Each structure stands twice: as C-alpha cells, then as structure tokens.
Amino acid sequence: MYTLDFESDQCRDVRATGGKAASLAEMVAAALPVAPGFAVTAAAYRTFLDQGDLRTRLSAALGRLDGTGDQAKFDDADREISALFESVSLPDEVAAAIRESYAALCASTGVENVAVAVRSSATAEDSVGASFAGEFETWVDVAGADDVLAYVHKCYVSVYAGRVLSYLCEKDIDPGDIEMAVVVQKTVRARAAGVMFTLSPTSGDRSKIALEASWGLGLSVVGGEVTPDLFLVDKIGMTIVERTLGDKRIEYRRGDAPQPVPDDRRELLCLHDDEILALAALGKKLEKLHGAPQDIEFAVDEELAAGHNLLLLQCRPETVWSSVRRTPAFDTSAGLLGWVTGSISGTAPAAPAGAHDLAHKH
Missing domain, CATH: 3.30.470.20 (ATP-grasp fold, B domain)
Structure with a gap:
C-alpha cells in the first residue's frame, strides 16, 4: 500500500512508515491526542526509485563516498542526488493514492484543502542507537493536493542531504539502508x-x-x-x-x-x-x-x-x-564496607563514564 491512516495497525510498523509515522500510529492506538493524518509508505518511495535507471545512478553517487567524513564530498553527493531526484516525478499510482488519502483527510476534518505538515519519516529514524531528529525536512501549512504531492517529492529530494550523509557516516550507517516514508498531518495552530x-x-x-x-x-x-x-x-x-x-x-x-x-x-x-x-x-x-x-x-x-x-x-x-551504561554505586565484590571507606578516602567510583560530557551536549 502507498498510504496508510494513523489508525491502521500496519502504520505502526517502522519498516513500512518510518519512525515519525509509526510513533504517531502507536499514540493513536493508545488513545493519545494527535492531529489527524496519514503516512506515505516506504513502498511508495521504492516505487519512485524503481523508475528508469534511478537506482543505478543513486548507487553510483553513493559509491563515490569514501567514508572519510569529508563534508565537501557529502555536499557534492547531496547536489548530484538532489538534481537526479528532482528530474524524476512521482509515479502516477503513488500520486493517485496520496490524492485519495488527502481528500479523505479534508472530508474528515471538514476543511476544504486542509493545511497540513509534510514531514520526512525515515525507516531507520529514531532508533535508540541513532536519532535522526532534526536531520530530515519538515514543511508546514501545505494546502491543496497538488502542493502536497510537490512536498512529498521534496522529502524524497532531501533524503541524502549533506548533513544527513555526514550523520550516517558518523553513526556508521549505510546510506543505502535508508528508505523514506512521509507523514502528512493536519497543521496544528x-x-x-x-x-x-x-x-x-x-x-x-x-x-x-x-x-x-x-x-x-x-x-x-x-x-x-x-x-x-x-x-x-x-x-x-x-x-x-x-x-x-x-x-x-x-x-x-x-x-x-x-x-x-x-x-x-x-x-x-x-x-x-x-x-x-x-x-x-x-x-x-x-x-x-x-x-x-x-x-x-x-x-x-x-x-x-x-x-x-x-x-x-x-x-x-x-x-x-x-x-550511558548504568553502573552500580559501589563494587559489590568489594563489599559495602570497602565502598564506605573508599568514599571517605576519595577513591569511591565516579559517575558513569561519559555522563558529564553527555549532559553538556543537550
């Protein structure tokens, strides 16, 4: 399926709809308050990539990255892939599914051409080991089916932005493993x-x-x-x-x-x-x-x-x-008395390694 409502059980599968959409679907299932909307699935993105020789040219551009962390090379790949993706339109069947879901959202909210946020939702996004928060794009106040389609396409164009490629390199994640789903959600006032x-x-x-x-x-x-x-x-x-x-x-x-x-x-x-x-x-x-x-x-x-x-x-x-690995306050093998005497002498264990550095990063 190319689109899924937040109410759908399938929308809760991060492999199908990405981190943002799956978390929204989980909240809906738990009766938590979210603005209504739907997800454009990773299957739609795969269908986009299946057009012509797009996958071959994408692989070639990513293959020129050497993993050294050179930001200039990431930015070069960004420009090449963005131009490549901009030259290819959304497949007709994907566009039709998005139009249908957007029309249903307009009907359910009672607002003609309801304004929505269009948000990138990568399938590798927001795992505990690597948070992509802020790396991918979000647009708000997008109104009308034609504009929704245009901004879904923009999400695809932005998949391999230079900052994203740099982040993937830092986290040792293969860029080829990233697939892009998209959240379309009523704009919150x-x-x-x-x-x-x-x-x-x-x-x-x-x-x-x-x-x-x-x-x-x-x-x-x-x-x-x-x-x-x-x-x-x-x-x-x-x-x-x-x-x-x-x-x-x-x-x-x-x-x-x-x-x-x-x-x-x-x-x-x-x-x-x-x-x-x-x-x-x-x-x-x-x-x-x-x-x-x-x-x-x-x-x-x-x-x-x-x-x-x-x-x-x-x-x-x-x-x-x-x-941050949570360590015991004292070494159980040494016994409580050893920890107490160590505290007095100033040799008791310190806070978890890295904790102080992490505190200053937020």
Missing part, C-alpha cells in the same frame, strides 16, 4: 509548542520530566532560534519544581517565516501550570507504553478548547542518557 523529555536531559535524572517550549510552532525550538522557557516536573509527586523564563523573541505562526513576538508576551511563560502537568502526565504514559525514557514533541492548539488543545506531534526514544 500552535499557541505554543516545544519538546518534552521524560528524564532530565542535563543530568539523566529519571525522576524528573523536562519541558522546553516557546510561542507559536515548535520550529523555533527545534531550530535553536530562541531560548525556550524551561519547566521541570517531579515525576513522582507530579509537581512543578522549576520554571525558567526563556528569551522568546520570534515565533512561527504559519510556518513560512518567523515574526517578532510582541513585547507584552516576551516576559510571559508560554505554558500554564495545568498544561505543564497535563503534558507531563502524557509523557509518563508514553514512557510506560514504550518502556523507556522518551523525547516528545508537543503543541498547544489555539483553535481547540482548553482540555482538548494539547496535541502530541512526535515521540521517539531518548538517545543521550539511554546510551
């Missing part, structure tokens, strides 16, 4: 948006939930264009233990270009306490569902009523602290 970690991203403390948010769409947070507000929630007592005002000078209201935040909102926190705690509760539910700490994108939709306006945009495994 965000009053505020951001990311949530079900542990502290600075310390790895699993008793905390951290939220970073700013005004408007989450593009400014993900792109590092603002210093977001920071909120820290105690996961056990579900109380807010920290509120830090950020520097929120710009916001994306429609996704095309940023605009200045009015002065009267710059000094205001963008999330209310009840929203923070409700989001934290959703984060706990997602962590329990997946059995591991999660990295979650969310938005507060200004068009929806309070109590129904919190939407989850994406959920993926947290990859920084999850990769």
